Amino acid sequence: MNKIDLQNTLLSKSQFIRGLQCHKSLYLHRHHPELRDEVSSAQQALFQSGQNVGEFARELFPEGIIIQYEGVPLSEQIENTAAAISGEVDTIYEAAFCYDGVFIKADILHRGRHGWELYEVKSSAGVKDIHLRDVALQYHVLTGAGLPVSKVALVHINNRYIRNGAVELKKLFTISDFTKTVAQYREEIISEISRQKQMLCGGMPAIDIGEHCTNPYDCDFMGYCWQHIPLDSIFDISGRFAQRFDLYRQGIVRLADVPDDVLSKPQRQQKRATLEKRNFISARGIKRFLDSLHYPLCFLDFECVSFPIPPYDGLRPYQHIPYQYSLHILERDGAALQHFEYLAEGTADHRQSLLEKLLRDIPPQACVLAYNAAYEIGRLKDLAAWYPAQSKKIEAVISSIRDLAEPFRGRAVYYYQMNGSYSIKSVLPALVPEMSYDALDISDGNMAMQAFLQMMVSSNLQEKQRLKKALLDYCRLDSLGMVKIYETLKK
């Protein structure tokens, strides 16, 4: 979008939504965009996936024209939209309008029997309150600009749809009619636009941090607004802690000042461990867990990818598809560690070959350890449903799975460096400081998913090899990290 044009436009739709969440965020976005937090690559990937859904949904109303916006001034986009409306065109994608100082782009605009129908596409699996305000704003602008609007609808993913053959758009997407609902928001939208315009003409609004910083979205300026929060604050307390902001407003910010009686038992443990820099270890709890294991021990970690639009038959939207695993095997105490792995290559459906290799790699009668095993169990159950002929073998693996996170979730082991978290990304550096994700190109599952997608589409052989190595390194570290955690527990 043209920057100069944006400055001339008082509000864009995304800015209005931002302002609904917090006026200060909108003010900073307009006057101090340099203070924005860095957007992670994983967030960018998610944003891009949302865009793809929007483009895919256009096929619900095919043969429309698109209002180009790359490098095109806003005024020209609006003129092109007006020309399309007055012509013979029945469907317009990215139609541009401006009214009341607000600029919007409508995902899909379709000429219906009784007027124009507005379809806003969301990649989520359901309708959220913020979506209604989004379309209410668009309705306000469209009708204000003189367009007769007969229908306002939200198009979102139907996550119960199961692909069977070519994607059936009418089943993949749910279209919910909110024509009557948006009218109820009219007064609210008009007064909010006025409030936001007034605010932008003045100084920065004095809005303190609060629940609005993360609801409905994480604010881009948290790094700026939250800089006065010290290390070891009430915001580091993990788990449910509804009084967080009540205490903050009473001036209680430091973890040390939080009264014990408002904390749960694990939270009190976290507070004590953090303040006294001490670890809590229950030898009995560890023994109970270790006694439930037996050799050969398999340490399994899956990496998965998911798409809003299912790429293969039998898949639901956003269902996780395993594309990689790393498996370390310890045959007996003191034996050499064996390693097996699988990484899909190319765009073909690789689920069956992954499953077959996995079932070959896991020895019979093994005890399989996974970290937060519910995730691995879920993927194995999916594989059993996709390939019923293998379901007995898969069920046997599932019944042998033990969760390595158990001693940490149950707080039999708590290191103060874990900061209330029991994820492997917190536990491993605390227990085994020499093992770190920092040195890797890929340091979490989202990055791995993005790298895998890049690897699939990249035509550069060198880049493919680099991504392949990074993916294998990352997944190997997860399962090897589990081995190290197990060894530390044994000590």
Add this chain to the structure above:
DNA sequence: TAGTCAAACTCCTCGTGCCA
């Protein structure tokens, strides 16, 4: 973005004790 799980929370039922 979704799904899963466990913990925390809420709500309800039931038992107990007290009093009139």
Add this chain to the structure above:
DNA sequence: TGGCACGAGGAGTTTGACTA
């Protein structure tokens, strides 16, 4: 015996943390 208050315990719901 009935009415009320209170607490314990269970069931159901919500939330947060986790995975990708």
